[in-house]
Amino acid sequence: MKRLGDMLLEPGAFSEIAIGNAALVRAMVESGVEIVTSYPGSPTPEIAEAIRSIPAERRPFRFEFSTNEKVATEVAFGAALDGRTSVVFFKSVGLNVAADSFVQLPLMDIAGGMVIILGDDPGANSSQNEQDNRHYALMSYMPLLEPASAQEAYETLKVAIRTARAHRTAVILRLTTHVCHMKGLISFAALDKQALAGSHNSGGGFLPVASECIPIAAAVFPMKRRALERLAELRLEADASALNSLMPGAAARGPGRIQAQGGSPAPRRGIIVAGLPWLSLRDAMEASAAEGRPDVLKLGWIHPLPTGLIARFLADHDEVKILEELDPVIETQVKALAFDAGLHTRILGKAGIEEELGEHTPTKVAAIMSDAWPDLFPMPAARPALPGRMAPSRPAQLCPGCGHRSAFFAVKAALGKDDITVADIGCHTLGHLPPLRMGRVLLSMGHAVSTASGLALSGRDLPGGRKRRIAFFMGDSTFFHAALPGIVNAVYNSHDVLMILMENGTTAMTGHQDHPAAGRNFNGPAAAIPVRKALEGLGVDNIREVDAYKQDELAAAVRSALDETGFRVVIAKHPCMLKFTKAARRRPGFKPRHVTIDQAACTKAHACVSLFGCPSFQVVKDGRVSVERELCIGDGSCKQTCPSGAIIDGEGGF
Amino acid sequence: MASAFNIYITGVGGQGIGFLAEAIARAADKAGLEVRGCDTHGLAQRGGAVASFVRIGEGCHSPLVREGDAHLVIALERCEALRAARDWLSPKGNLVWYDTSWQPLPVRLGEEAPIEAPEIEAICAALGAGHVRVPGGSLGDPRMQNCATLGAVARAGLIPGLDMGNYEEALADLMEGAVLAENLALLLGGC
Secondary structure: OOOHHHHHHHOEEEEEEEEEHHHHHHHHHHOOOOOOEEEEEEEHHHHHHHHHHOOOHHOOEEEEEOOOOOHHHHHHHHHHHHOOEEEEEEOOOOHHHHHHHHOOOHOOOOOEEEEEEEEEEEOOOOOOOOOOOOOHHHHHOEEEEEEOOOHHHHHHHHHHHHHHHHHEEEEEEEHHHHOOOOEEEEEEOOOHHHHHHHHHHOOOOOOOOOOOOOHHHHHHHHHHHHHHHHHHHHHHHHHHHHEEEEEEEEOOOOOHHHHOOOOOOOEEEEEOOOOOOOHHHHEEEEEEEOOOEEEEEEOOEEOOHHHHHHHHHOOOOEEEEEEOOOOOHHHHHHHHHHHHHHOEEEEEOOOOHHOOOOOHHHHHHHHHHHHHHHOOOOOOOOOOOOOOOOOOOOOOOOOOOOHHHHHHHHHHHHHHOOOOOOOOOHHHHHHOOOOOOOOOOOOOOOOOHHHHHHHHHHOOOOOOOOOEEEEEEEEEEEEEEEEEEHHHHHOOOOOOOEEEEEOOOEOOOOOOOOOOHHHHEEEEOOOOOOOHHHHHHHOOOOOOEEEEOOOOHHHHHHHHHHHOOOOOOEEEEOOOHHHHHHHHHHOOOOOOOOEOOOOOOOOOOOOOHHHHHHOOOOEOOOOOOOOOOOOOOOOOOOOOHOOOOOOOEEEEOO | OOOOOEEEEEEEEEOOOHHHHHHEEEEEEEEEEEOEEEEEEOOOOOOOOEEEEEEEOOOOOOOOOOOEEEEEEEEEOHHHHHHHHHHOEEEEEEEEEEEEEOOOOHHOOOOOOOOOOHHHHHHHHHHHOOEEEEEEOOOOHHHHHHHHHHHHHHHHHOOOOOOOHHHHHHHHHHOOHHHHHHHHHHHOOOO
């Protein structure tokens, strides 16, 4: 059996099948990075899993999951300020949390250099939006590099680290979901022991008296000037960088070279592309039966753009298509560049809103290129008409035995018809789906407390003398991540809201990372900060705590709390059963448990299916309910939802 | 592109789709073939539909496959077999599916009828595609469904250029001891 941890520390050069996220860790090891931080969020948590695969005593850098992305950025910054090269990684929307500190980084003199690895999520595979974080690079004057594949991710991170060190600054490595998760054979370089010895233990550079990085008022301008000058220097580096490549196409031969009408030569065509869309484009070019093939300028250096290189490419072509995922960030700059340089190249940008939506998959790029140049990219033959229906949709859902489902079921029973619930981010977001439909609005991590506070202000005196009560859901990891300021505000300003804290003891959605209440951090045992104690410390005096499986008790607690005023908390507590069951399965002597349906007692009311909605319950043609053994974990939280008591312990099935 | 062989692997979160993709990618690498691929697993453990792509051979670049262009579709669940055959299976390709049913919500709520095997067979017929159904339910441990299905793919030789030894080596990269022995038995001998 091959072990990832051994591979990441292998002294010699080698090739191995790996995903982009794992390859990044090898780049950190090779580059002598000393401090790494993160907050878990897809598509980046596998970077931490790869780090975990290296036994702690052999790990060449320190890693932590910080409480949120801003904190992680600041920890990485502090270490780099003192001379130690650091890396921080998190998901796309994490940058919004980090932004307040992040945008200041280019003003600083960061002796060790730091790299921010961003996992952007075109297609919103696992995010609440598909924001294009390249805008942040422009706004903050921070360099940004973007690879197109797992191999390039590994190589580009090494360039980013070198650049960050050389310019004593912060550099963004922007990845997208399917670059993070792309798998293939990756060629890794050998470890350079001498270089590593030189780069390690490089702290102590930030001096108590001589060093100062305080951008206040007039002091901002020399710092901003330096950031802009650095950007100008980096533009020259970008122009010469091997991260950009120019790939000549092929002219059409014979009669095809002359256009049928008018007899003028075919236009010289080129494409500017970056990131994963380049691989979609390559597939489209190789699938095309057309004789001619456009030239391609593939960019790896996105900010500052290599303007000299781009200007030459424009000058050499009559038509240039800019194939760009999400927002027209490159397009607008290239158009401005063409204007300034007086170039008359026809620049084809985005043809409409569709090109700003979703991921540039091979399917989508084939369609985009066919729209732009149908002669070079003929549409593939249409798919034959297929008989029958589309497959029913299968949205993600709460796992069998999930405490959140049990809690939602109980809370729903306690709410009045005018009451409103506010969702937050975590597994419990899935409560908004049928059949539970709990949580009606979602902005961001931790928003719920304050969105609920505003709804409560409005709900005090609705037209017609109506009143409405507001409850919101909050996970225990998010509680520490972003809810604390909102909670303090709600206590301080006396907002009439009920927080239902869904405490499952872990960061479940992103793969069960520990959080500050867990009593463990990434590196071992740690002081636990129980959520209840934290709330009490913040001055919350109305707290109830109920096991989420005890639905009557939980519903009673919510009913009482809803009628009270001020900031109230009901903690609906149950361990994450996915994590719990995985651990139980590994223990010797594990016996699977199930429930079954007492068919004699079952009235086919289907409350288990249509109200509770555990995926273990399957409905057969005659209306009988069966329990799928492969899904049911025998937790029994469903038993109390059956009006006729027909769910009993058993062997699953009918 | 002509020489590329595209595989689309799908099922429900928790069925071990990622493992199946990893085993196939490694087997292709053992056979000395170029390989790339990608798991799509945003909410993988929450019971949603999940998929992995594996592409083998020269002349393929993206880790993702173009819709309707998968020469082999492997599905570990009935409804997902129907979805994948409709959206991803190429004409004259092959579908291998493990026949278990984890009903999606619209079926459980009675909004949609349960999926039946003939619906899947009809899509394959319309595409002129091959069709292998692996009967479900006979495995002691549902977590071995993926390996049982891999066995069906391997024994039928449905991935060009890969022989049984490549699959065995791939599994030995990924597991050890009794677990490896059990899975090798499934690979070689069926259920």
